[in-house]
Amino acid sequence: MSNENLYLPHLATITEIREEATGERGIKTFKVKINDDEVRNNFVHKPGQCAMLSVFGVGESIISISSPPTWKNFLEFTIMRVGNVTSALHMMSVGDVIGIRGPYGNGFPMDEFKGKNCIFIGAGVGIAPLRSVYQYVLGPEHRKEFGDVLLIYGARTPADLAYKREFEEIDKRDDVDLQMCIDWKFGPQGMIDEDAAEGWPKIKMSCPAETEIPEGCNHWTCFVPQLVEVAAPSPENAVALTCGPPIAIKFVVQNLEKLGFSDSQVYTTLENRMKCGIGKCGRCNIGEIYVCKDGPVFSRAQIKSMFQEF
Amino acid sequence: MDDMVLKKEKLSEWSNELSGYKLIAPSKEDDVVIFKETANLNMASLDYANSVKPPKEVFFPQTQELFRFEKTPEVKVSEGKKQTEKVLLFGVRPCDARSLLILDKLFYWDSEDPFYRQARDNTVIVGLACTSPHHNCYCTSVGGKPYSNEGLDVLMTDLGDRFFVEVITKKGEEVIRRPNELFLTATSEDKTLRDEIWEKAESEITKHVDVEGVHDKLGELFDSQYWEKKAQTCVGCGICSFLCPTCHCFDITDEDCGTCGRRIRTWDTCMIPEYTVHASGYNPRPGKKNRLKNRVFHKFRYFPDRFDVIACVGCGRCISKCPVGIDIVETLKEVKEQEEVKD
Amino acid sequence: MSEIEDKIREIAKKLLEEGKVKYFIGYAKGSDAFCAKPIIIDDPKDVDKLIWSPCCVNNLAVYLVDEIKKKPRRGEEPDLRPVGIIAKACDERGITVLLQENILPRERAYIIGIPCSGMAEPQKLEKLAGEKGISHKAIYDMHIREEENEFSFEAEGVKEALPRDEVLADKCKECFQHNPKECDIVIGESVENPQIEKYVTIKELEDMSLEDREKFWEKIFERCIRCNACKEVCPLCYCEECTVEKAKPMRWCSKSVDKSNNAFYHLMRAMHLVGRCIDCGECERVCPMGIPLRKLYKKLEKEAEELYGYEAGSSSEDVPLFAAFTNDDPDEFE
DSSP, rough: TSSSSOOEEEEEEEEEEEEEEESSOOOOOEEEESSSSHHHHHHHHHOOOOEEEEEEEEEEEEOOSSSSSTTTEEEEEEEESSHHHHHHTTOOOOOOOEEEEEEESSOOOOOOTTTTTEEEEEGGHHHHHHHHHHHHSSSTTTTGGOOOOOEEEESSGGOOOSHHHHHHHHHHSOOOEEEEEEOOOETEEEEEEOBBBBBBBBBOSSGGGOOOOOTOEEESSSSSSHHHHHOOOOOTTEEEEEESSSHHHHHHHHHHHHHOOGGGGGGEEEOOOOOSSSSOOOTTEEEEEEHHOOOOOEEHHHHHSSOOOO | OOOEEEEEGGGHHHHTTTTTTEEEEEEETTTEEEEEEEOOOGGGGOSSSSSSEEEEEEETOOOOEEEEEEEESEEEEEEOOOOOOOOEEEEEOHHHHHHHHHHHHHHHHHSOOHHHHHHHHHEEEEEEESSSSOOOOOGGGGGTTTOOOOOOSSSHHHHHHEEEEEOOOOHHHHHSSOOOOSSSEEOOHHHHHHHHHHHHHTTTTOOOOOTTTHHHHHHHHOTTTHHHHHHHHHHOSSSHHHSSSOOOOEEEEEOOOSSEEEEEEEEOOOOOOOGOOOTTSSOOOOHHHHHHHHHHIIIIIIIIHHHHHSOOOOOOOHHHHHHTOOOOOHHHHHHHHOOOOOO | OOHHHHHHHHHHHHHHTTTOOSSSEEEEEOTTTEEEHHHEOOGGGGGGGGGTTTTTOOOOTTHHHHHHOOOOOOEEEEEEOOEEEEHHHHHHHHHHHHHHSSSSSSGGGGEEEEOSSSBBBBBHHHHHHTTTTHHHHHHHHHHEEEETTTTEEEETTTEEOHHHHHHHHHHEEEEEEEESOOOOOOOSSSOOOOOOOTTTHHHHHHTSSSHHHHHHHHHHHHHOOOOHHHHHHHTTTOOOOOOOOOOOSSSSSSSSSSSSHHHHHHHHHHTTTTTOOOOOOHHHHHHHTTTHHHHHHHHHHHHHHHHHHTTTTTTTTSGGGGOOOTTTSHHHHH
16 A cells, blocks of 8 residues: 555554563563554565564664564564663653554565575674574474574673573473573683683683583683584584674674584674665665565675675 | 747746746745745746755645545545646756656556656746756756756756757747747857857766766665664754655644644655554664665666656756755765675 | 965964974855865965965854864874964954963963954955946955955956945945964064944844834744754854754754754754853855844854853953852843
């Protein structure tokens, strides 16, 4: 319909708020239910897609949907408090009404991943968009369609790790290999050569691959890229999906390359400032690419062909 | 339909016939020509090379209300009244008319922008061929002509005491139905005079750049030092973008009055750091050089890659009004002379 | 004129060759003859690009603020050498305010002062050229000169004198201080300051009733497109984040372009320029919508003078108006 106001959000109610991480840049997960039954049923997203969330009077912000499409009737958003809108969201309570429009973006090409081993590598709040994919893959509806699953996730400290209870559940499953890490600590002389916390043994900085692995241990002190090196997934019939701060992605990708992953086997999501979400307002462009429409999911091969301005 | 002529003194009578239309025409205020609503077309200012602000705002207003909201007692959103009024936009220069075809590509691709669409559908555009172009005009370098009828419903040419009138589209026929006592059938003399005026106007366009090869050359110059040098004197204002008939970027913000408010979209410019800065503080285009480069790239590479057309119509506004004399034509010429940068 | 031009090039060359300045800010030929454009050069080979003509209207002091705000790259030693800059008397007053407000350390600028008895306004030149039937082609190669206090232009082999009064920029007609003071070196003879009636530009407005004045400004502000050019060219608008852009924790000025928000923008700017605006007229010159901003700032300049006997930018030793307090200060506005 050409006359439909594309900028008009649907009303949605916050039904649950979970505090994932505290601190200055706290992280919360919001469970949101679109008020109108018909709109809710028609809001069908793909893993990796985004939505525009509104706090009326404050503004709009593009947020990746962190629940898989297989979870019906509600959507989840895991949001770090950084800007005006996310700060306002963090002040909201269960029962409050927000606006939502979308879903936007391309999402991950799930059909192409079918039959393949999936490696998920998330750093910090970058785990949020990946969650919509690994929960899709691990769900009973689709688990059989995919091969082995390796899930690598790291955050700064144990307190910064999101989805704690959920990861405890995943850890119990035998059809997924979960590896988690917390950052090496910094001292005045550089990184401190000790475990960051109890129960998180340190991975050798100089040569991560040589670290002795205690039986059954999957909690480490290291950065995410080093954990990739330790876990050393095979590139054969595999895809790697990674998301996190640019610096983490950079080294994750380098290490994947070392392991033999080709550019078309590695996928990541880009973020850029967006206002409209529908390819009009102009600001999310990287060259002729509109991140909001053509992205946010890109293969490493696609990213390499872009003007490097992101 | 046959070509016609309209005596200038009959503009007023024609205006009266257009009672169903809101009339928008160039008007002069303290030497500044802008498009404004007018009661009668005989009040339009006709001695202008071009308006300072392009008529794009008729279709893409600088401030557009997207919807209103209430916050208490419960959250509600409501759409404002639809603009259904018919508009006759008079005196549009051929370059600005062409710019609308470029904006169409952006506003109609993938999903149609409802506000723009509505304004486009409701507006009849009557153009006025350029008789004395400004010295910064360069439409002929980017595919235009001072008498091009692309994007126009009617093209008029000022013959002195009368207008030569050509109806281009069906929409144009709605406002000029047939030769009648107002619109007389044009004579061959009228036509000859029109051709002479056209030719003279075209010969007066002396600013020129050959844009062939600019697209590819830009690709080679993404990492060039040239942009840093070029952008050194840029002050980072929004003149070039706001006055550009093809610039279309916008911001979306909320106006909050406590219990209620509205969401608006407003013109934005890629020449300021706020345009791309992430909430985290990270900015993919942190410097003036990144921003100036982006504007040039967007017009001459990104937009053509995406929509098959250069996003510049050669109106020359950005040249005339730049506070520090940055000249896009000069820039393109320099670009062509730069040596390729390899990593 | 050309003597001054030669001297500028000579000084710039020497400063750059000896590495005494980091770079040099001057004027170059614009793409048409009516505007000289700012240029920044760091290579002594480029000094021939520097020009001096009656079209050198820009206030280059705005680039000093750019320089001060530059942050060195991580691990990079900051280059604290001075920047060479050409300053007419009005530009120099702008630099003086930057010095007074401790924005610019004196040693960071090497100021080349040029006494100036007025510059031509590009729009006025363009209009005159049009009236004289100068062709578009000729506009690009036209020479505009000032010789013995007379403006002239030469195009297509014809030289014509320009009536000074008709081409002089409005701000220059009201300038009462032609000679820059805070300089490291002065080029050219000092010029006699004229006896002029100050504040003529606002006389008409002052005579209006309050209602009429309100209507006057309302109509004009309605035209503003908030391109921010007035604030970006102003050497004294140096805030890291301007009130109009500030969105955290709340937006003070809506991005909506309408009478009320536009008036807020301009009045906010005016209030922040009381006792600081040095009437270089850049805001008014660059405004694409022809908003007579000088009228606004001139009024405040007058208030500052009448109430506190303060003249902005007259000496770097002066305490800024808003930093000074004496028991004799008047405590109410008329």
